Amino acid sequence: MAARARKRAIRLIENSNDIFVATHIRPDGDALGSLLGLLLALEKTGARVAALCTDPVPANYAFLPAADRILSLPPDWKAGLGIVVDCDGLGRTGALEPALASLPALIDLDHHDTDRTFGQERLVDATAGAAAEIVHELIRDMGTPLDAEISTCLYAAILTDTGRFCYGNTTARSLRIAAELVASGADPHYIARNLSRLSAAEDGQIVSSVLRPEDFECTGAAPSETEGIIGHLRAIGGTRVAILFVEPDHDAVRVSLRSDGSVDVGEVALGFGGGGHAMAAGCTVTGSVEVVEQSVLDAVRLALGRPSERDAG
Numbered sequence: 001m002a003a004r005a006r007k008r009a010i011r012l013i014e015n016s017n018d019i020f021v022a023t024h025i026r027p028d029g030d031a032l033g034s035l036l037g038l039l040l041a042l043e044k045t046g047a048r049v050a051a052l053c054t055d056p057v058p059a060n061y062a063f064l065p066a067a068d069r070i071l072s073l074p075p076d077w078k079a080g081l082g083i084v085v086d087c088d089g090l091g092r093t094g095a096l097e098p099a100l101a102s103l104p105a106l107i108d109l110d111h112h113d114t115d116r117t118f119g120q121e122r123l124v125d126a127t128a129g130a131a132a133e134i135v136h137e138l139i140r141d142m143g144t145p146l147d148a149e150i151s152t153c154l155y156a157a158i159l160t161d162t163g164r165f166c167y168g169n170t171t172a173r174s175l176r177i178a179a180e181l182v183a184s185g186a187d188p189h190y191i192a193r194n195l196s197r198l199s200a201a202e203d204g205q206i207v208s209s210v211l212r213p214e215d216f217e218c219t220g221a222a223p224s225e226t227e228g229i230i231g232h233l234r235a236i237g238g239t240r241v242a243i244l245f246v247e248p249d250h251d252a253v254r255v256s257l258r259s260d261g262s263v264d265v266g267e268v269a270l271g272f273g274g275g276g277h278a279m280a281a282g283c284t285v286t287g288s289v290e291v292v293e294q295s296v297l298d299a300v301r302l303a304l305g306r307p308s309e310r311d312a313g
């Protein structure tokens with residue numbers, strides 16, 4: 001079944017000289033790795049390809065080959081085919097939806113367990129640990145040889161969606177594909193190092209990291225065992241404010257803040273209903289970690305410009 005759908009999808013690809021590949025808003029590693037792996041592989045066949053994503057590439061994925069070529073809006077040329085990756089529903093492409101919906105043909109390439117499929121051809125497989133596993137099988141059947149760049153994109157995608165081969169969606173197939181990608185030039189150490197959870201903002205003055213529910217499931221650690229982590233973030237040279245976002249379940253985010261004394265993080269925490277001192281503070285905020293992260297970072301950015309009025313400690 002899947003092989004036949006792939007054959008039909010490949011026929012669509014072979015008949016299209018101009019192709020859009022697109023992925024979802026707030027892209028993650030699988031979205032970006034699948035998108036870029038496909039972009040590079042399709043270009044090898046001689047097609048003109050644009051990679052589209054409404055939202056910018058998060059800094060920790062900027063190392064992915066061709067990440068700087070992703071467009072937030074469709075280019076000024078017309079495509080005959082669109083391939084939408086890692087999206088459970090075309091609406092997940094955000095502002096790109098109308099442009100994609102108006103293309104002559106669409107391929108839905110996804111691994112979400114959903115009935116919101118779309119397009120002429122569906123390469124949807126809920127048993128795949130990452131959309132990139134389906135991309136890999138498509139490229140293989142197209143007869144396009146993998147290179148180090150394509151392999152890096154797909155390996156990074158599988159690594160992030162399987163929680164570094166740790167989550168329950170990791171299968172023998174995930175590992176087999178990963179092994180092939182390493183054999184084709186993906187460097188596991190380089191990719192893992194680049195995919196660290198650490199993010200820096202304001203030239204490294206703000207350093208933050210996130211712990212998600214899957215991390216606790218995967219490691220068996222309790223959210224109460226994360227106390228020491230913020231100190232390591234704070235110890236990174238040049239850091240004025242360290243922030244750790246802990247999402248013990250999907251309802252609320254625990255935010256820990258530490259400062260070098262030049263910024264009053266107690267004031268920041270107070271603004272979110274929490275409290276503490278100028279140098280150590282915390283708060284619990286309801287909402288998704290992406291939204292909470294953004295609003296806390298905004299508040300810290302504002303605080304960076306204000307001198308700390310309270311005594312440190």
Ligand SMILES: [Mn+2]
Pocket residue numbers: 030031086111130131161
């Ligand atoms: Mn995915």
